[in-house]
Amino acid sequence: MRNRKLFAALLVAALAITALVPAALADTIKIGGLAPLTGEVAQYGIAVKEGVDLYIEQLNAAGGINGDQVEIIWYDEKGDETEAVNAYNRLVEEDKVSAIIGDVTSKPSLAVGDRAVEIGIPIITASSTNYFVTDGKPNYFRSCFLDPFQAGIMADFAKDQFGAAKVAVIYDNADDYSVGLAESFKAKAEANGQAVVAYEAGTASDVDFKAQLTNIAAQSPDVLYVAYYYGPAALIVSQAAEVGLNVPFLGCDGSNGIENVITDTALLENKFFYTDHFATDATTEKAVAFIASFTAKYGKAPYSAFNATGYDAALVLAEAIKNAGNTDYAAVVAALKATSVEGVTGKLTFDDHNDPIKSAFVMTFVGGKQTFVKQQNP
Numbered sequence: 001m002r003n004r005k006l007f008a009a010l011l012v013a014a015l016a017i018t019a020l021v022p023a024a025l026a027d028t029i030k031i032g033g034l035a036p037l038t039g040e041v042a043q044y045g046i047a048v049k050e051g052v053d054l055y056i057e058q059l060n061a062a063g064g065i066n067g068d069q070v071e072i073i074w075y076d077e078k079g080d081e082t083e084a085v086n087a088y089n090r091l092v093e094e095d096k097v098s099a100i101i102g103d104v105t106s107k108p109s110l111a112v113g114d115r116a117v118e119i120g121i122p123i124i125t126a127s128s129t130n131y132f133v134t135d136g137k138p139n140y141f142r143s144c145f146l147d148p149f150q151a152g153i154m155a156d157f158a159k160d161q162f163g164a165a166k167v168a169v170i171y172d173n174a175d176d177y178s179v180g181l182a183e184s185f186k187a188k189a190e191a192n193g194q195a196v197v198a199y200e201a202g203t204a205s206d207v208d209f210k211a212q213l214t215n216i217a218a219q220s221p222d223v224l225y226v227a228y229y230y231g232p233a234a235l236i237v238s239q240a241a242e243v244g245l246n247v248p249f250l251g252c253d254g255s256n257g258i259e260n261v262i263t264d265t266a267l268l269e270n271k272f273f274y275t276d277h278f279a280t281d282a283t284t285e286k287a288v289a290f291i292a293s294f295t296a297k298y299g300k301a302p303y304s305a306f307n308a309t310g311y312d313a314a315l316v317l318a319e320a321i322k323n324a325g326n327t328d329y330a331a332v333v334a335a336l337k338a339t340s341v342e343g344v345t346g347k348l349t350f351d352d353h354n355d356p357i358k359s360a361f362v363m364t365f366v367g368g369k370q371t372f373v374k375q376q377n378p
Contacts, residue, residue, distance in 0.1 A: 027067065027068040027069065028068060028069050028070070028071050029064070029065055029068050029069070029070045029071070029098055029321065029327060030070075030071050030073060030095060030096060030097045030098055031056075031070060031071070031072050031073070031097055031098060031099050031100065031101060031317065032072075032073050032074075032075070032088075032091035032092075032095065032097035032099070032100040032101070032102070033049065033052060033072050033073060033074040033075070033100070033101050033102055034074075034075060034077055034084055034087055034088060034091070034100060034101070034102025034103040034104070034108070034112060035048055035049050035074065035075075035076065035077065035102055035103065035104045036076065036077055036078055036079035036080075036104055036105065036108075037049065037074070037076035037078075038076055038078055039078040039079045039080075040079060040231070041079045041104070041105055041229070042079070043230075043257050043304070044104050044105065044127055044304070044306055045076075045079075045104045047303070047304035047306035047307050047310065048101075048102075048104055048126045048127055048306045048307075048309070048310035048313075049074060049310065050294070050298060050307055050310065051126065051294075051302075051306065051307040051308060051309065051310025051311035051312075051313075051314070052072060052101055052126070052310045052311065052313065052314045053072065054290075054293060054294055054297055054298075054311060055310075055311045055314035055315055055318070056070050056072050056314055056318075057297070058293065059314075059318055065318055065321050065322050066321075066322055066325065070318065072101070072314075073091065073095050073097060075087035075090065075091065077103065077108055079104075079105060079108065080108065081107050081108050081110075081111040082111075083108075084102075084103050084108035084109075084111055084112050085111050085112060085115060088100070088112045088115055088116065089115070092119070092121065097121075098121075098122075098321070098327035098329075098332070099121060099122040099123065099124075099317055099321065099327070099332060100112075100116070100121060100122070100123040100124075101123075101124055101125075101126065101310075101313050101314060101317060102123070102125060103125060103128060104125070104126070104127050104128065104306075105127070105128060105177070106128050106129070106130035106133060106175075106176050106177040107175075107176060107177075109125050109128035109130070109133045110130065110132060110133055110176070113133055113134075113137050113140050116137070116139060116140060117136070117137045117138075117139060117140065119329070120138075120139045120329045120330060120333065121139060121329050122139055122141075122317065122320070122329060122332040122333050122336060123139060123140050123141070124140075124141040124142060124143060124313045124316060124317050124336070125140070125141075125142045125143070125144070125313070126142070126143050126144060126306060126309040126310040126312070126313035127142075127144050127253075127306050127309060127310075128142060128144070129142075129144055129145065129146045129147045129150065129177065129252075129253060130146070130147055130176055130177055130180055131146055131147055131148055131180060131353075132176075133146075134353055134354040134355060135353065137354070138333065138354070139329070139333045140354060141316070141336050141350060141354045141356075142313075142354065142355060142356065143309045143310075143312040143313040143316055143343070143345070143348065143356060144253070144277050144306075144309045144356070145275075145277065145355070145356065145358060145360050146355050147177065147180045147181050147184055147252075148180070148184040149355075149360065150181070150252055150253060150275040150360055151180075151181045151182075151184035151185040151188060151225075151227075151252070152184060152185070152187075152188035153275050153360050153362070153376050154185060154225060154250045154251075154252075154273075154274075154275055154362075155167070155185050155188035155189040155192055155194065155225075156188070156192065156376075157250065157273065157362055157374075157376075158189070158194070158222070158223045158225075158248075158250060159192050159194060161248075161273075162222055162223055162248055163222070164194060164221075164222035164223045165194060165195060165222060166194070166195045166197045166219070166220065166221045166222050167185075167189050167194050167195070167196055167197070167221055167222065167223050167224075167225060168196070168197055168198035168199070168200070168216045168219060168221035168223070168224045168225070169182050169185060169186060169196065169198065169199050169200070169224070169225045169227065170198075170200045170201070170202065170209065170212055170213070170216065170224065170225070170226055170227065170228070170236060171200075171201055171202075171227035171228070172201070172202060172203050172204050172227070172228055172232070173201040173202070173203065174203045174204065175203075175204060177229075177254065178204075178227045178228060178229075179227075181225075181227035181252050182199070182225070182227040185225045185227065186199065197219040197220075197221050198215060198216040198219045198221060200212035200213075200215055200216055202232075204228070204229065204231075204232050206232065206235075207235060208239070209232075209235060209236050209239050210239050210242065210243055213236065213239055213240050213243045213245050214243050216245060217240075217243055217244055217245040221247060222247060222248075223247055223248045223249070223250055224240070224245065224247050224248075224249050224250065225250045225251075226249050226250065226251050226252075226255070227252060228251075228252075228254065228255075229254040229255070230254060230255050230256060230257040230258040230260075230261060231261055233251055233254075233255050233258050234258050234261045234262035234263075236249075237249055237258070237262060237267050237268065237272060238262060238263060238264065238267060241267060248271055248272075248273060249271060249272045249273070250273050250274065251272060251273065251274030251275070252274060252275055253274070253275055253276055253277060253305065255272070255274040256274070256276060256304055256305060256306070256370075257304070258272065258274075259365055259368055259369070259370070265365065265368040268364070268365040268368070269365055269366065269367075269368075270364055270365070270366065271364075272364060272365060273362055273363065273364045273373060274362070274363055274364075275360050275361070275362060275363075276305040276360070276361045276362075276363045276370075277305035277306070277308060277309045277345055277360070277361065278302070278305040278307075278308035278309065278344065278345045278361060279305075279361045279363065279370075279372040279375075280301060280302055280370070281372050282344075282372075284342075284344075284346075286342055286343065286344045287308075287344045287345075289344075290302070290308065290311060290344040294307060294311075305345075305361075308343075308344045308345050309345060311343070311344055312343035312344055312345050312348060315341065315343055316336065316339055316341060316343070316348060317332075317336070319335075319339065319341050320332050320335035320336040320339060321335070323335040323338070336350070336354075337350060337354075345358060345359075346358045346359050359375050359376060359377050360375070360376045361373075361374075361375055361376070362374045362375075362376060
């Protein structure tokens with residue numbers, strides 16, 4: 001009898017304690033996050049993480065996914081392929097995540113994708129624009145546009161905005177992202193009837209581009225397409241002035257942040273134009289609410305389009321898990337395929353290549369600040 005009473009008392013106590021455990025501890029959906037949070041491209045990883053974290057915080061405050069709270073587990077892969085694969089393995093094997101948001105740049109994304117396709121885990125990148133990131137990987141999606149689209153946009157922009165008949169290209173021949181952009185810009189320009197009069201290569205480690213820029217200047221192009229990330233792009237713009245190359249510069253989404261590293265922002269004024277995924281002067285209800293909530297959380301307005309695409313990546317993934325009704329890999333992937341949601345960067349649906357059908361924004365700089373020029377729809 002004493003044992004029965006003791007058991008009953010213990011059972012009542014256990015039930016009481018369980019009732020006090022927060023829902024977040026009782027039922028949690030784990031999602032992995034891969035991003036460079038330190039290193040040369042940390043600006044992009046931090047921007048994505050801020051957008052994702054904001055959405056997850058709002059999602060949990062609203063009750064989570066079908067009543068379950070969401071935990072995001074981040075690992076810093078430092079922009080390195082090996083680090084990214086190691087972090088991916090840890091997320092899958094140790095943390096037992098149900099899905100992954102990442103990676104951020106092309107090479108780590110390609111490396112992780114080769115592993116993720118083996119088990120079919122749902123994965124979505126907010127920023128990897130290389131065509132091959134999702135190619136042959138039915139479980140890999142993205143919330144950003146891809147390189148052939150954005151490069152083609154700029155070839156059209158050169159023709160429409162400047163009447164450019166002769167175009168030049170400078171790119172990093174050691175970087176898949178840069179090579180893909182350069183090739184796509186060249187192909188679209190030639191299809192437009194524009195002559196590609198110079199096609200010069202360097203590497204991201206270069207600090208002196210004057211030889212390439214002198215060759216380009218000798219061909220008198222109407223515009224120069226700079227297929228580089230913001231750091232080398234800043235050097236190219238500065239050195240172009242030194243060799244007397246005075247033309248409009250056209251950049252890519254990787255140009256975002258160039259105003260923070262260039263020595264003379266006047267060189268960008270209504271002269272450097274680039275493609276981006278979001279504009280902070282967007283006026284849709286979703287965009288306005290996002291800008292306000294981001295500012296409230298971080299004490300600053302969104303400063304990168306990847307803040308917005310990170311937010312949308314988390315939104316798309318959460319909606320897919322909700323619609324799937326569980327975290328089974330195949331069920332969530334099928335729900336991602338059927339996505340049709342309104343995000344802060346516009347309405348998102350996916351094509352057969354798991355790329356979003358969405359708009360691109362052309363930006364420039366006025367007073368040293370990013371300024372919206374036009375929205376280009378697909």
